[in-house]
Amino acid sequence: MVAEARGAGRTLAIAGAGSKAGVGQPVTADAAIASTGLAGIVEYNPEELVVVARAGTPLADIEAALAENGQALMFEPADWSRLLGSNAGQTIGGIAATNMSGPRRILAGAARDALLGVRFVNGRGEAIRNGGRVMKNVTGLDLVKLMAGSWGTLGLITEVAFKVLPRPETEVTLAVDGPGAADAAKLMARAMGTSAEVSGAANLPGPIAGRVLADGRAGRPTTLLRLEGFAVSIAERIGRLTPQLGAGHDIAQLDAAASQRAWAAIRDVAPFADGTETPVWRISAAPMAGHAVAADILGQTEGEAFFDWQGGLVWLRISGEDPQADRVRTSLAAHGGGHALLVRTGEDARARTSVFQPEPAPVAALSEKIRSSIDPDGVFNCGRRPFASVRRAA
Template identity: 50%
Template sequence: MTSQRFPANLKEVVAIIRSAAEAGMSIAPQGGGTRADHSVAETAISTTGLTGITAYNPAEMVMTAQAGTPLSEVEAVLAANGQMLAFEPMDHRPVLGTTGEPTIGGVFAANVSGPRRLTAGAARDSLLGITFVNGLGDVVKAGGRVMKNVTGLDLVKLLAGSRGTLGFITEVTFRVLPVPRATETVVIAGLDDAHATAAMATAMSLPVEVSGAAHLPFTVVGRFLSGALPEGAATVFRLEGLPHSVAARTEKLTAALSAFGPIHWLGEPESHVLWREIRDATPYASARAKPLWRVSVAPTAGHQLMNALRLHTGVDAFYDWQGGLIWLQMEADPEADFLRRAIKQLGGGHATLVRAPKHLRKAIPAFEPESPAVAALSARIKASLDPHGIFNPGLMG
């Protein structure tokens, strides 16, 4: 990037984007700068001048905030009212070594979702309304209390996760939930990946409302909770809610899983630390020169993918989302072609290169290449919202 702009209000955003469209200049919307920069745009437009919570009624459990509002500010206001962002967005700074402050607009633009996605959905599922500026410099509002859906598309869902390729988000309205009154984690010790997959499938099939299911193989388990988990692999399940309900569901889950292996339990303080570390992929924060992938596959296919990779290259990994999300650290080469080919052979999914040395990031597509049909649909949507292609060129696909 050759320049950076910091608009202080919506009017300035519109002026900058219209000027860029007229000049044919490519631009990249930017939040707090805490995630990897994959853009090749000529200039960045920051949301950090667009801050403030503009509407919040705790009784309605809905908040509206300008896109550049720091995530920490949003979470602090919610916490003071006993509420939270249900999708518990990841903090990328530990694994990427970035600074800055995550913003609420950036969270939705990247659809950043943590372990509770299993039950609460992704970030986009909490997004109710959005205001953004399209590639012509027009202000578009969709969802929430105002609807102006000019394309006939679900703009709220399209902009969430679009990574700044479709428009510049200036304001978001989203749903929040009460903070659980109690939290407990059930731990099965010593399972290999295949048996852990079976245990997680069993847990998720029970009416006990598991809000987190992850497997931490023996190669990585010692880097969680400062090594306080039982020795060997740990397969972990989170239960949240009212104290008496959590106690009853924990007892039921323990009985159902006892045949898989020894059971341990973590109380509230340790549970919060563990699931934050799972959310932020904390074990991979200390080796930032090593490539790190975020891989999404069917929950039953994760351990099969790892078996294939271990026969081919040195890897370290752990599983979230019942095995459907794999945090995968390579020793040296990202092995992008082999990884994506193996995913395809196991029924499909996608792999995002979260971290790699700069020369490798330039040579490897960070995001999973789209199929021809999906690419054609994406191109039509892009042409509708950004006809001159000024937003984040080269990032789609």
């Protein structure tokens, strides 16, 4: 199909189940090609801690198979379908193509770190296999890492191999009342610097804390610190962690069920899943700079923000219809730089805004050389060229 399209000079829009179709500039193409027909788990041996599946396999099927064996994808893939109003399921290929990583990324790494191998069809119509099914693998050019976060601009992924790990027995989250964003960044840094193995660190301003926790915390800024593993180990680690958080804080413990609900809401950006098209930015910055970036932007426009990844991942919603890309990226650059992805906005704004972080000219030139060598005729996802910047910062 790809070879025929290339030969006829036609372009293709790659899609999975469509859960993230609203991200990026609108893709212009002569036809669509979806991976959903390529479904099914190809190989899964729990003892080897690897699952191999065709790209169109629903993520829910993967997670169900892993759960039966007490295992999980430890990078905790997010689901933006409610945020984007798509209400579509996710595919495992879409997770790989977008490098979709959740709160546990600060401890377990991103999706690309767990991606062991890929099969894909490039823009020349050639079937390519790269990587393998074990962690130690040397195959020359690491196309596996290149495909992770390429957003369908380099090829049609047909199969993926992911490393899996045992699912934590239980979890507890410490809810620390009071610290504002700047003090919370310091508190989270102290927590991550201990041996407590914190697997989630987020700061929620008062109004957002009320939406996430739903326990009367509205108006009370809250910092969440998650610990996972065996119950005995968690209790001992809490005993070591709590004194490091400083005096003067009220600290509550969320049990496993409440903790899971809270982190699912943070992972899926539930506080901003309001059924509107108001602009939502995903900003990646240095952990100690995230609060300053948000304060700078919100000092010039109305909106709200909350923080994941120890403060380094800023979810920011701007009131109104204008995403104010220049203001967002100017503020980000003023605080050390990073990456800003416009995840949600109206169709007109998507068409006229640089949704993905612009690259410096030398990097953009290198990115274009890579893309043109893999898809020389621009068959895939015309109008969307994010892969190098997304791959670096997602």
